Amino acid sequence: xxxxxxxxxxxxxxxxxxxxxxxxxxxxxxxxxxxxxxxxxxxxxxxxxxxxxxxxxxxxxxxxxxxxxxxxxxxxxxxxxxxxxxxxxxxxxxxxxxxxxxxxxxxxxxxxxxxxxxxxxxxxxxxxxxxxxxxxxxxxxxxxxxxxxxxxxxxxxxxxxxxxxxxxxxxxxxxxxxxxxxxxxxxxxxxxxxxxxxxxxxxxxxxxxxxxxxxxxxxxxxxxxxxxxxxxxxxxxxxxxxxxxxxxxxxxxxxxxxxxxxxxxxxxxxxxxxxxxxxxxxxxxxxxxxxxxxxxxxxxxxxxxxxxxxxxxxxxxxxxxxxxxxxxxxxxxxxxxxxxxxxxxxxxxxxxxxxxxxxxxxxxxxxxxxxxxxxxxxxxxxxxxxxxxxxxxxxxxxxxxxxxxxxxxxxxxxxxxxxxxxxxxxx
Amino acid sequence: xxxxxxxxxxxxxxxxxxxxxxxxxxxxxxxxxxxxxxxxxxxxxxxxxxxxxxxxxxxxxxxxxxxxxxxxxxxxxxxxxxxxxxxxxxxxxxxxxxxxxxxxxxxxxxxxxxxxxxxxxxxxxxxxxxxxxxxxxxxxxxxxxxxxxxxxxxxxxxxxxxxxxxxxxxxxxxxxxxxxxxxxxxxxxxxxxxxxxxxxxxxxxxxxxxxxxxxxxxxxxxxxxxxxxxxxxxxxxxxxxxxxxxxxxxxxxxxxxxxxxxxxxxxxxxxxxxxxxxxxxxxxxxxxxxxxxxxxxxxxxxxxxxxxxxxxxxxxxxxxxxxxxxxxxxxxxxxxxxxxxxxxxxxxxxxxxxxxxxxxxxxxxxxxxxxxxxxxxxxxxxxxxxxxxxxxxxxxxxxxxxxxxxxxxxxxxxxxxxxxxxxxxxxxxxxxxxxxxxxxxxxxxxxxxxxxxxxxxxxxxxxxxxxxxxxxxxxxxxxxxxxxxxxxxxxxxxxxxxxxxxxxxxxxxxxxxxxxxxxxxxxxxxx
Numbered sequence: 001x002x003x004x005x006x007x008x009x010x011x012x013x014x015x016x017x018x019x020x021x022x023x024x025x026x027x028x029x030x031x032x033x034x035x036x037x038x039x040x041x042x043x044x045x046x047x048x049x050x051x052x053x054x055x056x057x058x059x060x061x062x063x064x065x066x067x068x069x070x071x072x073x074x075x076x077x078x079x080x081x082x083x084x085x086x087x088x089x090x091x092x093x094x095x096x097x098x099x100x101x102x103x104x105x106x107x108x109x110x111x112x113x114x115x116x117x118x119x120x121x122x123x124x125x126x127x128x129x130x131x132x133x134x135x136x137x138x139x140x141x142x143x144x145x146x147x148x149x150x151x152x153x154x155x156x157x158x159x160x161x162x163x164x165x166x167x168x169x170x171x172x173x174x175x176x177x178x179x180x181x182x183x184x185x186x187x188x189x190x191x192x193x194x195x196x197x198x199x200x201x202x203x204x205x206x207x208x209x210x211x212x213x214x215x216x217x218x219x220x221x222x223x224x225x226x227x228x229x230x231x232x233x234x235x236x237x238x239x240x241x242x243x244x245x246x247x248x249x250x251x252x253x254x255x256x257x258x259x260x261x262x263x264x265x266x267x268x269x270x271x272x273x274x275x276x277x278x279x280x281x282x283x284x285x286x287x288x289x290x291x292x293x294x295x296x297x298x299x300x301x302x303x304x305x306x307x308x309x310x311x312x313x314x315x316x317x318x319x320x321x322x323x324x325x326x327x328x329x330x331x332x333x334x335x336x337x338x339x340x341x342x343x344x345x346x347x348x349x350x351x352x353x354x355x356x357x358x359x360x361x362x363x364x365x366x367x368x369x370x371x372x373x374x375x376x377x378x379x380x381x382x383x384x385x386x387x388x389x390x391x392x393x394x395x396x397x398x399x400x401x402x403x404x405x406x407x408x409x410x411x412x413x414x415x416x417x418x419x420x421x422x423x424x425x426x427x
Numbered sequence: 428x429x430x431x432x433x434x435x436x437x438x439x440x441x442x443x444x445x446x447x448x449x450x451x452x453x454x455x456x457x458x459x460x461x462x463x464x465x466x467x468x469x470x471x472x473x474x475x476x477x478x479x480x481x482x483x484x485x486x487x488x489x490x491x492x493x494x495x496x497x498x499x500x501x502x503x504x505x506x507x508x509x510x511x512x513x514x515x516x517x518x519x520x521x522x523x524x525x526x527x528x529x530x531x532x533x534x535x536x537x538x539x540x541x542x543x544x545x546x547x548x549x550x551x552x553x554x555x556x557x558x559x560x561x562x563x564x565x566x567x568x569x570x571x572x573x574x575x576x577x578x579x580x581x582x583x584x585x586x587x588x589x590x591x592x593x594x595x596x597x598x599x600x601x602x603x604x605x606x607x608x609x610x611x612x613x614x615x616x617x618x619x620x621x622x623x624x625x626x627x628x629x630x631x632x633x634x635x636x637x638x639x640x641x642x643x644x645x646x647x648x649x650x651x652x653x654x655x656x657x658x659x660x661x662x663x664x665x666x667x668x669x670x671x672x673x674x675x676x677x678x679x680x681x682x683x684x685x686x687x688x689x690x691x692x693x694x695x696x697x698x699x700x701x702x703x704x705x706x707x708x709x710x711x712x713x714x715x716x717x718x719x720x721x722x723x724x725x726x727x728x729x730x731x732x733x734x735x736x737x738x739x740x741x742x743x744x745x746x747x748x749x750x751x752x753x754x755x756x757x758x759x760x761x762x763x764x765x766x767x768x769x770x771x772x773x774x775x776x777x778x779x780x781x782x783x784x785x786x787x788x789x790x791x792x793x794x795x796x797x798x799x800x801x802x803x804x805x806x807x808x809x810x811x812x813x814x815x816x817x818x819x820x821x822x823x824x825x826x827x828x829x830x831x832x833x834x835x836x837x838x839x840x841x842x843x844x845x846x847x848x849x850x851x852x853x854x855x856x857x858x859x860x861x862x863x864x865x866x867x868x869x870x871x872x873x874x875x876x877x878x879x880x881x882x883x884x885x886x887x888x889x890x891x892x893x894x895x896x897x898x899x900x901x902x903x904x905x906x907x908x909x910x911x912x913x914x915x916x917x918x919x920x921x922x923x924x925x926x927x928x929x930x931x932x933x934x935x936x937x938x939x940x941x942x943x944x945x946x947x948x949x950x951x952x953x954x
Contacts, residue, residue, distance in 0.1 A: 343801035369490035374480035379810030389755035
């Protein structure tokens with residue numbers, strides 16, 4: 001299938017082109033510069049939208065947009081460029097897919113949002129498909145996601161805005177998959193699809209996810225009233241506000257949540273959990289399970305588990321359990337011996353402790369069935385006579401009692417937090 | 428229509444194979460059926476257990492299993508039920524045989540060789556009194572005991588306090604070597620003056636169906652310590668070892684993969700049918716040796732007998748003994764079966780029987796999950812403590828259970844577990860007496876370790892269709908023939924008149940042999 005992508009070197013375009021290419025499609029990348037030799041390059045500029053659509057092109061994905069807000073390109077130019085594309089697409093009988101924005105609305109506060117809305121109307125009228133993605137994240141640090149990632153990396157604190165703006169994140173690869181589905185489909189036409197997390201998350205939480213699951217950094221959440229930013233903005237003036245990206249923040253604040261459930265169903269898409277999407281690979285599930293396995297096996301064995309053993313843990317939880325990590329605490333992962341804090345009957349009998357209890361048993365059984373385990377469980381290297389064994393027994397009891405006491409002094413709610421499933425299953 | 432066979436035997440376990448010998452030796456045409464699947468178990472470990480554990484990176488294949496068998500069965504009552512090498516032994520027994528349970532653990536086997544693929548190998552003779560009122564010639568029974576005991580190969584022959592209790596020494600090889608802990612226990616016991624012994628407690632070597640001398644193709648125990656996981660020497664008896672020998676007889680046919688789900692009587696004899704293999708076979712006589720629960724279901728279904736029948740099982744418990752003086756003993760590999768046994772008089776007519784085992788060949792996780800410490804320190808504790816501990820089990824007589832088996836309208840057998848009113852108190856007494864008895868031997872019965880098993884956990888199901896001198900419906904005559912169904916004999920644990928505390932497998936086998944010899948006489952005289 002031939003697919004023409006405008007903005008193929010952009011944040012989304014790059015992932016879409018890569019995905020489509022991997023599936024064996026023929027890619028025409030329309031952009032200002034040639035970037036990838038695997039694709040056929042068609043010179044294209046929004047300001048001078050001259051484009052010859054190759055014969056037999058199935059879909060034209062229009063991603064090129066001027067997102068800078070700095071009016072390098074006027075709204076009219078964008079609308080005209082799109083109109084030209086619509087005409088060409090109709091003539092060559094290819095489906096136009098326009099990637100719009102959640103802000104698109106006839107009465108949007110920014111010209112960006114209004115422009116998008118106008119273009120949308122033309123696309124739908126021509127039988128094309130409009131996709132409104134929520135906050136795109138994941139992959140390389142580009143677009144707004146890139147800006148936010150570098151901000152989180154640079155600052156030790158994360159602003160928790162009050163009132164909290166709500167966003168509906170979608171992983172860039174999930175979005176790319178959705179676009180490709182639309183391109184291939186015969187049924188999806190003349191409609192708007194809103195794609196993003198079904199339940200909006202607060203902007204602050206999104207930033208914390210970037211910190212925890214992408215950068216593996218602790219960041220202090222600091223509540224900040226939005227009014228403060230309004231003040232800064234008025235001091236900086238409009239141009240500076242736009243330069244530091246504050247204007248995007250204001251447009252975020254005005255976003256109304258989209259209903260995405262029907263659209264996700266139309267394209268048959270289940271979004272990956274945000275914690276997994278933040279991982280460099282875009283799929284953190286196995287990584288987190290391996291981290292959990294390493295923590296529990298190290299806790300049991302007191303030495304780093306052999307790779308084979310770790311893999312068996314992964315396989316066992318994938319085969320017998322749900323395949324997702326439950327131990328998700330940096331404290332426990334850094335100090336596996338601290339699992340002692342939660343490995344007691346009082347804690348594990350609770351509903352939230354049951355899964356951990358089961359996994360501890362799995363880890364114990366698996367750990368034993370290994371040469372490392374044979375030493376630890378059978379005490380093969382112990383053979384140290386009566387008195388030294390007696391002392392060792394005493395020490396064991398002392399260590400157990402110490403951990404128990406520590407667990408008593410620590411608030412059980414904190415312990416519970418160590419185990420809370422931080423990775424939502426249906427983002 | 429002439430039947431295809433003289434005799435069909437349903438089941439290839441200890442009972443079925445023991446019944447088969449007299450029949451095939453008499454030249455009868457015998458068909459043996461079992462429901463074994465063709466799925467293969469992982470290979471049993473070769474070489475010594477401790478070497479394998481210390482060095483073999485693939486030990487998880489027989490300890491856990493490629494499909495994580497041990498992990499899917501973490502709640503099972505016995506480590507055997509978790510062992511991947513035994514997975515095929517126990518698999519699908521209940522669902523295939525239409526068994527439903529309530530407060531009862533039901534374990535059985537569809538495999539060739541049945542439960543003897545994974546048994547504790549305990550052997551004992553039931554004395555004459557256990558068959559009183561039956562009008563059985565006990566010398567005939569003794570003859571059968573001798574035949575099966577010699578064939579299976581048993582060991583443990585010693586003149587000790589349990590010689591008479593076991594009653595099998597005349598057929599037994601010398602005992603297999605004990606480990607240091609058991610050595611010490613027995614030395615202490617023997618040194619103790621009779622006056623200072625606990626009068627209720629007698630101890631001696633365990634008599635087990637494991638070879639201390641080579642016998643036929645089977646090799647003597649080499650103490651490699653793999654008993655739980657599977658013996659590469661075949662030193663432990665399993666009925667599946669009988670099949671090649673039986674096949675030498677021209678009249679013998681064995682077919683696997685046939686799950687018999689109904690039996691019916693017709694003019695010329697008996698027909699069995701199997702819906703899983705869509706096969707039917709007919710014979711003049713039918714012998715049920717499918718395991719007590721399955722044989723009971725088939726017989727009751729044929730009788731259309733829907734009243735509850737009594738099911739005996741031994742109340743059982745397990746405990747941990749610590750020998751403080753032996754703290755720090757290095758691990759050495761040893762026999763995984765019972766090394767020492769005891770009998771304990773609880774009250775007139777009630778005796779408990781049990782054995783003690785080395786902890787070396789067992790998964791230590793079994794102990795870790797029962798320790799009220801965190802996993803990390805349980806493991807640390809056990810790695811230091813267990814080399815000076817032995818584990819014990821104990822069985823009480825089956826009359827202390829009030830389980831029932833009832834044929835349901837849909838043809839399923841419902842097993843309902845219920846303890847006898849006295850059992851709880853007797854178990855307490857058992858614990859107290861054992862604690863005292865072992866204390867005198869320098870061993871501590873560990874606090875909180877005495878754990879009573881759930882009903883059925885002993886897997887000694889018996890006496891559902893007891894042999895009886897009356898002709899009451901729901902019983903069998905002295906050759907296991909179901910009253911009201913001529914030509915249908917039950918030859919497994921179901922026909923034992925009662926279950927005592929002793930290991931009952933040898934008796935089931937001897938009884939099957941005795942019945943089969945009687946059947947041969949009947950069939951030959953009718954020609």
